[in-house]
Amino acid sequence: MGIHKNAEWLTGRIRDLQSFLCVGLDPDISKIPESYKKSKEPLLDFCKDVVRATESVAIAYKINVAFFERWGSQGYRQLEELVRFLPQNSFVIADAKRADIGNTSSQYAAYYFDQLNVDAVTLHPYMGFDSLEPFLQYKSKWSVILALTSNPGSADLEMQNMMDGSFLFEKVLSLFGRTEYTDQIMFVVGATQPAHMSRIRQNIPNHFLLIPGIGEQGGDLKTTIGSLRNTHEGMLINVSRGISYPNGVNTNFESIVDAASSYSEAMKRFFCG
């Protein structure tokens, strides 16, 4: 990951592969096939196979850090190995959902951007602008900020109305959506939120979006791409469980290849028309 994967790089990769596909790596010990569990590093070995099965079609990989932190220091050892294993030409997102006061966020930023050296990390906006500034100081790295998430609980706060009639998630978009950061801030917008998509694109016409909620969570690909695509493509669409565990406990290498190809083919149709 030596090169700076800016917005132009992302647009180029999306057009080359005719795909928005980000493969989510969520190594859930209760779901990975039995054969991996005999290994000393089951999370790593399973994720490596998911990567081998998907690297020809994936633009990006999103590593769900929780599934590694679950196992503490042993989990982090596997996380660190996994990042070294990922293809040089993939965009790597640590889905960590961190954020704290400045001197503490600096520590998180140093781990993810200096030591682990991933391209992007996901972040909570709740504590305000200064809480994310230490991440923004890394000009060649991406801060991926939660805006409107894919879960039902997004109605509790994110979709609550502010005094001026806007939603809370729109306050987040305007707080972090300044043009000077278009090349280093993305926003998370769930594919399960079609009603808000066109308004979101009006608020932030130029920013890249990271889109969870396709697959297991039920979001629709056509609506999502139709509503959120912009002139430089502008999105990565994540699929985690739908690719890693397409057949539940009977998942194997071939079924992962097939699931990834099927998402890839479905996306390709939006480039051929």
Add this chain to the structure above:
Amino acid sequence: MGIHKNAEWLTGRIRDLQSFLCVGLDPDISKIPESYKKSKEPLLDFCKDVVRATESVAIAYKINVAFFERWGSQGYRQLEELVRFLPQNSFVIADAKRADIGNTSSQYAAYYFDQLNVDAVTLHPYMGFDSLEPFLQYKSKWSVILALTSNPGSADLEMQNMMDGSFLFEKVLSLFGRTEYTDQIMFVVGATQPAHMSRIRQNIPNHFLLIPGIGEQGGDLKTTIGSLRNTHEGMLINVSRGISYPNGVNTNFESIVDAASSYSEAMKRFFCG
């Protein structure tokens, strides 16, 4: 940490020690004395000395997980050792500020509450109620939810007005402040926010609060205790840098003992009057 440290236990400890003191463990490699840096486990060795210097006066320890995650798997090994080292009769908070969709939050909850087995973990409320439910399923553990934080950026979103005139942080208090959870939810309220304290206490008269912002960040002890104390004491007051690094780089064991004693004595005055 075999016993369930519920609200009644906390009230008892606070009255026994006549103190609200929570000692924050933030092992910042740029601040810890030179002598520790030769060690293979400098974070652990420094924190152990902070604990030895403060255990007679501390009700609680708040471990800032970012300063361990900064060093990846090596940091987590030290974090895990540190938790095992902490006194049995202290209340242990992992200041991790996690939260994600349900299946992912379950992984974080399993690490902090099952494997690490701390008493409490700090959490971001932004993604709504369902994002924190996996933590709330641990009935004998505490979810410490960010409400009004101590940093200037708290004005950006937390203090923004909602349609009904309340602040966003008040929506958080009402979303998570149901009485059925008084024995397992605390809220974070910064000591730097005196203007909002009495209203916060009206909103959630019975909940415990975790209060950062005393010491380095400038919050006032008398105002904080005067405004937020309730009939069962109802708060833990955290001091991190003011105890661990009272003399900057010239900090030593004695200066940590002295700093902790001085906060402890200052708090004792609110029990003798």
